[in-house]
Amino acid sequence: xxxxxxxxxxxxxxxxxxxxxFRRRQMIFGDAVQTVYAPVAKWKDxxxxxxxxxxxxxxxxxxxxxLTVTEMQAANDRRWFELLADGNTVVEGQAFTASAERxxxxxxxxxLTLEGTPRAAAELWRQERLGGKGSRAAAxxxxxxxxxxxxxxxxxxxxxxxxxxxxxxxxxx
Numbered sequence: 365x366x367x368x369x370x371x372x373x374x375x376x377x378x379x380x381x382x383x384x385x386f387r388r389r390q391m392i393f394g395d396a397v398q399t400v401y402a403p404v405a406k407w408k409d410x411x412x413x414x415x416x417x418x419x420x421x422x423x424x425x426x427x428x429x430x431l432t433v434t435e436m437q438a439a440n441d442r443r444w445f446e447l448l449a450d451g452n453t454v455v456e457g458q459a460f461t462a463s464a465e466r467x468x469x470x471x472x473x474x475x476l477t478l479e480g481t482p483r484a485a486a487e488l489w490r491q492e493r494l495g496g497k498g499s500r501a502a503a504x505x506x507x508x509x510x511x512x513x514x515x516x517x518x519x520x521x522x523x524x525x526x527x528x529x530x531x532x533x534x535x536x537x
Contacts, residue, residue, distance in 0.1 A: 372471070373404040373411050373423075374445065376431065389435040399426040399433075399447070419458055422510065428453040428467070436472065444471040453478075460490045462506070474511035480504050485521045500524045 380395035402411045402423025411418045413425040429451025437443050449455070449467040455476070456462075464478035464486035478486035485502040504519030517523065 371404050371407065371409075372445070373400065373402050373409060374433070375400045375411070376433065378431070389437070391433050393431045393433070395429065397426075397428050397431040397449075399428075399431055399449075400424075401426065401445075401447070416456070416458060421458060424455050424457045426453070426455045426467070436470075446470045446472075457510075460488060460508075462486070462488045462508075464506075474509050476508045476510060478506040478508070485519075488515070 376391075376393050376397060376399045378393040378395060378397045382391060382393050384391040398413060400411050400413045400419075400423070402419050404411065411423060416425075419425070426447070426449055428449035430449070432448040432450075434446045434448075435443055436446055447467070447469040451465065453465065453467045454461070454463045455467060462476065462478050465481045465484065466479040468477045469475065478488060480486035480503070485504060486506050487500065487502045488506050488508060489498055489500050491498045500522065501515065501517055501520070501524070502522040503517040504521075505517065507516040508514070
């Protein structure tokens with residue numbers, strides 16, 4: 365229903381370390397991190413990372429070397445999560461897969477930012493609909509707004525725009 369808050373499921377598995385800062389509402393997980401992030405209907409609901417159909421349209425599974433999760437809060441008490449993934453990062457959703465050295469995501473803006481290195485571009489593969497033909501972008505930096513399917517690239521190496529919706533891409537800079 366409109367106006368109701370949506371519950372978000374967040375599970376983080378890691379191998380070595382966890383540090384946090386209570387005042388900043390921040391946790392840092394280290395070494396071989398796997399994260400599941402998806403909307404859920406009830407408090408007791410869980411999401412299995414090996415069952416992509418459970419992710420829904422907005423859910424993702426993220427693997428990286430180190431993950432920083434910060435709960436943000438606006439002056440009106442509205443809250444959202446921001447994620448920063450570093451090191452050999454791969455994120456998969458129902459309709460996209462992305463890889464990068466560094467990834468940031470802000471729930472507030474539905475913005476996924478992928479950053480490559482001088483030797484390895486960030487890459488994004490997308491499908492407009494499940495089972496449909498896909499498209500691919502490889503660039504130094506890729507910004508993708510999941511709520512509007514808008515994409516911007518900086519330092520493009522490869523763009524396959526044949527399956528991108530009209531008006532969804534910005535020309536490379």
